[in-house]
Amino acid sequence: MVDDGRVEGVTAIEVRTGELVTILGKAVIIATGGCGRIFQFTTNGWIKTGDGMALAYRAGVPLKDMEMVQYHPTLLPNTGILITEAARGEGGHLLNKDGERFLKRYVPNKMELGPRDILSRAEMSEINAGRGFEGPYGSYVNLDLTHLGKITIEDKLPFVKELAEKYLGIDPEHEPIPVRPGQHYMMGGVHTDMHGFTGMPGLYAAGEVACVSMNGANRLGSNSLTECLVFGAAAGRAAARYAVKMESPSFGNPVQGEVMMEEKRIFDQILKHEQGERISSVRTEMQNGMEKHVGIYRDENSLKEGCRIIGDLKTRLSNAIVEDKDHVYNTELVAALELDFMLDVAETIPYSAIQRRESRGAHYRTDYTKRDDANFLTHSMAHKTPGPPRIDYSPVTITRWKPEERVY
């Protein structure tokens, strides 16, 4: 809820009763995590629907560097469950269908210990060249641990063994684990400064939802923890400092009007449709479209297609139906609201990516394969408009560490 440029709280749904609740606050900190579920394959929990990103974006804060999407190279193909890097750290091999350690063609010096983005792209290249395996959930490659032996697997990788056994019925001591790359983490997010401040008085963000820019275009493993612990604390302190000097907001206009509009949108529009397609078909098409056109490899045409698909799906969602009309615990309504958030967030990704005519970090353009510091050493900023997102740029502040060529 925004009053004269200042954030004064949020509206929420008490799921147990279905009531719209108004929570007034001197300051709001968004800590809702990422948006993995906009993609077909993700390691994220399936509640990671980008709600917080969309809330800030709708309130008028730009989403920064949204084209920077990290893929992880080893997901189970059906569920997207993550097989830890430790499986390769302990000596596991990635093999194509010819039984070949194909990484020798991509990162010969590092092989399986290479970075996530390069390994993910290598797997996709193998699959695109017809050297992957075909399964019921699409193409995959193999992660082979069989040569590590029982003791290493049981002592060092017990969780890998448990997941492979539980979810695939595979014993990794004797059989390779099918894996494929999938969405893992958003480097981009709600634009903040180093104190978690979004630039909009009263609004702060921390964690994966935020883009404080410590990850640049490619996060290193475990740095999301730093983001939570260090910048979470910073955001909390900054919000507290702001709150103590502010008056409590009151439930008057225009906040009251905003709440009534939200109430109308949910209860008189979204819930009132009696006919239309299911929200699940819109969600599935978004996930497939993002994976196919805005995934690991991108080019001008695929990104244009991504923009078009998300635009169409937004129209379709506005005519979709929520079958469950209950007030109590209406999880289908929640899913519809989440999908609405996801489509807003998803749209910023191809629109930001299409203008970045270079390859940098996790963003890889097959039509612009080189990094271009002269034109693109800059943050993209996606702003909400009544139409498609407007993209502009904000300078990168370089202090102690200068950008260097990425060589392995």
Place this chain on the structure above:
Amino acid sequence: MSQDIATIRVTRYRPEKDAKPFFQEYKVPYRHDMVVLDALNYIKAEIDGSLTYRWSCRMGVCGSCGANIDGEPKLTCASFLHEFKGRTITVEPMTHFPVIKDLVVDMQDFMEKLVKIKPWIIREKETPPEQGEYKQSAKELERYSQFSSCINCMLCYAACPIYGLNEKFLGPAATALAYRYIEDSRDQGKEVRFPIVHEMEGAWECTLVGECSVVCPKGVDPMLAIQKTKILGATNAIKSLLMPRGGR
């Protein structure tokens, strides 16, 4: 992998419409690696958007998808459809809890019990982070580590006959968690937690049925924690009789 058809019978109860719960049957095509949660998601996406259940991570970490499957408390994300091949799978809300809607139960009581045992490290005096960590050896960690694997899924409460008879019973997960902190070398809150786990409806209510430890999806042994809590309590009681001035 070929596709089979599973028949699933799910409890429906929508308080705004239904006077009492009833079963609804669905047919779901499935592959060998699909679990009950996949079937529920399929029903919600393709057949009936109003089917209501809780879930989040789909990988046995969040603890929100528990249900009674063919009468046994299980995580729906960890129960394979092929294991029920050829017969109808019955999915009901976890027993011993009030039902809010369909498979969704009221967690309020469990949440209050969790808070009651103070599940955090209590220090007589907190030192600022700048003065360093509270260190712990691998051996000290081993004393409680299995009890820290609890994911608060409440399956052990659904399985516990004592909790079924007396909802005031502190119960398996909360006692195991209390024990986890009591055994933590960094914790100094034993005096605060002891009266809670040893009060009227605490550890001593347990009659060693052990179903809690059988159903735990994370390999936690709450019954062991309850027994160890009793032993600690008994030893303390004897100590205070023999050494009333607080021998150590």
